[in-house]
Amino acid sequence: MSYATDLPTTSEFGQVPGTPQGSPAEAVHWTRKPWFVNALAVAILLVVWQYLHSVNGRVPSIDEVVSFLGVELGGGSHGGVSRGEFWGPLSISLQRYAIGLAIGIPVGGLLGLLIGGSRRFRSVLNDTVLVLLVLPSVVWAFAASLWFGIGSTAPVVAVVLTAVPFMAVNLSSGIRGLDPGLALMSDAFRVPRLRRATHLLVGGALSNAVTGVRLAFMTSWNSLLIVEWFGTASGVGWRAKHWYDAQRFEGFVAWILLFVVFITLLDWLVLRRLEHRSTRWQQQPTLTFAEGEIA
Amino acid sequence: MATILIENLTKVYPPTPTYPQQVQALGGVSMSVTGNVFVAVLGPSGSGKTTLLNIVAGVEEPTAGAVRVVQDGVPAQVGYVFQEPRLLPWRSVLDNMLYVQNRKSDRSKREAEFYLSMVGLSDVAHLYPAQLSAGMQQRVGIARAFLVNPDVLLMDEPFSHMDALTGRSLRDYLQRIWAHTRKTALFVTHDVGEAVELADRILMLRPGGVVFDDIPVNLPRPRRPDDAAVHAVETEVLRRFDSMEAAVRFGDQRN
Numbered sequence: 001m002s003y004a005t006d007l008p009t010t011s012e013f014g015q016v017p018g019t020p021q022g023s024p025a026e027a028v029h030w031t032r033k034p035w036f037v038n039a040l041a042v043a044i045l046l047v048v049w050q051y052l053h054s055v056n057g058r059v060p061s062i063d064e065v066v067s068f069l070g071v072e073l074g075g076g077s078h079g080g081v082s083r084g085e086f087w088g089p090l091s092i093s094l095q096r097y098a099i100g101l102a103i104g105i106p107v108g109g110l111l112g113l114l115i116g117g118s119r120r121f122r123s124v125l126n127d128t129v130l131v132l133l134v135l136p137s138v139v140w141a142f143a144a145s146l147w148f149g150i151g152s153t154a155p156v157v158a159v160v161l162t163a164v165p166f167m168a169v170n171l172s173s174g175i176r177g178l179d180p181g182l183a184l185m186s187d188a189f190r191v192p193r194l195r196r197a198t199h200l201l202v203g204g205a206l207s208n209a210v211t212g213v214r215l216a217f218m219t220s221w222n223s224l225l226i227v228e229w230f231g232t233a234s235g236v237g238w239r240a241k242h243w244y245d246a247q248r249f250e251g252f253v254a255w256i257l258l259f260v261v262f263i264t265l266l267d268w269l270v271l272r273r274l275e276h277r278s279t280r281w282q283q284q285p286t287l288t289f290a291e292g293e294i295a
Numbered sequence: 296m297a298t299i300l301i302e303n304l305t306k307v308y309p310p311t312p313t314y315p316q317q318v319q320a321l322g323g324v325s326m327s328v329t330g331n332v333f334v335a336v337l338g339p340s341g342s343g344k345t346t347l348l349n350i351v352a353g354v355e356e357p358t359a360g361a362v363r364v365v366q367d368g369v370p371a372q373v374g375y376v377f378q379e380p381r382l383l384p385w386r387s388v389l390d391n392m393l394y395v396q397n398r399k400s401d402r403s404k405r406e407a408e409f410y411l412s413m414v415g416l417s418d419v420a421h422l423y424p425a426q427l428s429a430g431m432q433q434r435v436g437i438a439r440a441f442l443v444n445p446d447v448l449l450m451d452e453p454f455s456h457m458d459a460l461t462g463r464s465l466r467d468y469l470q471r472i473w474a475h476t477r478k479t480a481l482f483v484t485h486d487v488g489e490a491v492e493l494a495d496r497i498l499m500l501r502p503g504g505v506v507f508d509d510i511p512v513n514l515p516r517p518r519r520p521d522d523a524a525v526h527a528v529e530t531e532v533l534r535r536f537d538s539m540e541a542a543v544r545f546g547d548q549r550n
């Protein structure tokens with residue numbers, strides 16, 4: 001560089017204020033750690049459950065449910081000819097879930113890009129997507145099984161139809177929320193199109209996209225179960241309904257529990273972490289950088 | 296050598312649902328700037344300063360008139376310091392610099408780091424904009440404008456959002472950097488002292504976007520805001536603003 005050496009150097013400015021110097025966040029008391037709070041919540045839930053069992057015999061007890069699960073897992077006998085089934089229903093549901101999301105998330109993402117990026121598409125598609133968003137998944141359950149009958153098409157379609165609007169709405173609002181000043185800045189510096197797409201558009205809408213993905217995962221798991229309950233003869237939802245119809249409430253509760261545990265774990269271990277990562281830039285240095293914030 | 300040629304530039308914003316009257320932001324501005332000069336455009340809020348810079352930068356279309364910004368006959372590379380920092384919030388300071396860098400090479404990162412050190416921000420290159428103070432963000436904006444090795448430097452009140460002390464030291468910086476690079480500079484401000492301290496020439500805008508005066512500032516550099524000579528020019532600039540206002544008011548009364 002051709003600049004002469006009499007330019008002031010960084011050190012003349014001294015230490016830049018606000019630079020983190022590796023000072024660790026203040027230690028959080030263990031009673032406030034997320035794992036403790038979560039464990040406490042689970043414990044309270046179990047106590048309430050056992051209490052409900054003691055006042056109402058139709059509510060199965062914890063150990064009834066656990067031993068039922070053991071039979072389902074081990075493939076033992078539930079009495080008579082009925083045998084335990086676990087991996088079969090679970091893997092069928094997970095396949096439908098995966099296929100539905102693999103279609104619904106990209107399609108919803110594309111719709112979100114179009115709605116967010118183009119006024120014309122917005123006027124045509126926005127209301128359609130909103131209708132999709134407000135329709136409860138039980139409607140998809142009935143409609144899809146009406147159209148496609150018993151089989152895997154109906155639940156997959158329901159997952160797709162639930163995932164699409166969540167993706168589309170979140171992504172499009174992310175794109176519409178982009179500061180027009182940043183586009184003007186990119187114009188002024190003649191930033192190439194491709195770099196602008198990856199850094200400005202994707203960078204800016206990424207956190208909204210991830211939120212969309214998270215909501216799509218959670219809500220379409222719900223839809224899947226409902227469709228399987230009402231319109232199929234296989235999968236997790238069907239298995240729960242099977243035991244419900246058989247008046248084996250410990251079986252019904254066991255499967256509902258599995259259903260909840262699955263989505264909760266998925267959210268804690270994957271989705272929430274993704275969301276946290278993608279929104280890291282929004283946070284102030286001293287507030288919530290601690291990794292302990294997420295489970 | 297860079298040239299900015301502006302001929303009879305007019306910008307009228309059409310009425311909008313929220314403001315149902317058209318707004319004349321620029322009312323026939325003409326000027327010509329050539330070579331290593333630092334020109335200040337001085338005007339009150341709403342006199343069309345930002346609009347002028349946006350049109351010169353090519354990011355806004357004029358209603359009428361023409362603008363040419365050339366370097367040795369070809370379109371000039373423009374560096375723009377905006378009124379707000381305008382950084383990508385989801386990219387680190389260094390990545391924000393690299394975002395506008397057009398030649399990608401091993402050197403580009405070192406260049407970006409060099410310009411960051413020039414504004415005293417070497418230590419925060421890896422932080423996100425939200426982790427910087429407003430003044431620090433604006434300094435990133437200044438470093439970014441220099442990084443593209445501009446033929447023409449456009450600056451839109453870069454110091455108006457910071458405290459007087461920071462503004463003072465940054466003006467000092469800018470004077471020194473400019474003394475070495477001597478880029479053709481168009482510097483917009485509403486601050487008379489700032490204009491006199493930095494510029495070779497002051498164009499004075501009045502509301503409606505009309506240039507009503509053009510004052511040369513022939514003072515040796517570096518200048519200090521408390522120099523008596525700087526102060527004398529300031530007084531003169533203010534006197535001309537007052538007489539312009541009086542003339543406008545007088546004109547109104549006659550209508």
Ligand SMILES: Nc1ncnc2c1ncn2[C@@H]1O[C@H](COP(=O)(O)OP(=O)(O)OP(=O)(O)O)[C@@H](O)[C@H]1O
Pocket residue numbers: 308309318319320338339340341342343344345346347378485
């Ligand atoms: N996009 C726009 N649409 C409509 N009117 C606009 C737009 N941009 C600016 N104006 C109007 O044009 C006039 C000049 O605005 P401009 O931003 O150029 O002023 P300025 O001199 O930069 O003011 P300031 O010192 O407050 O930044 C103002 O009256 C403003 O309301």
Ligand SMILES: [Mg+2]
Pocket residue numbers: 344345346378451
């Ligand atoms: Mg302005």
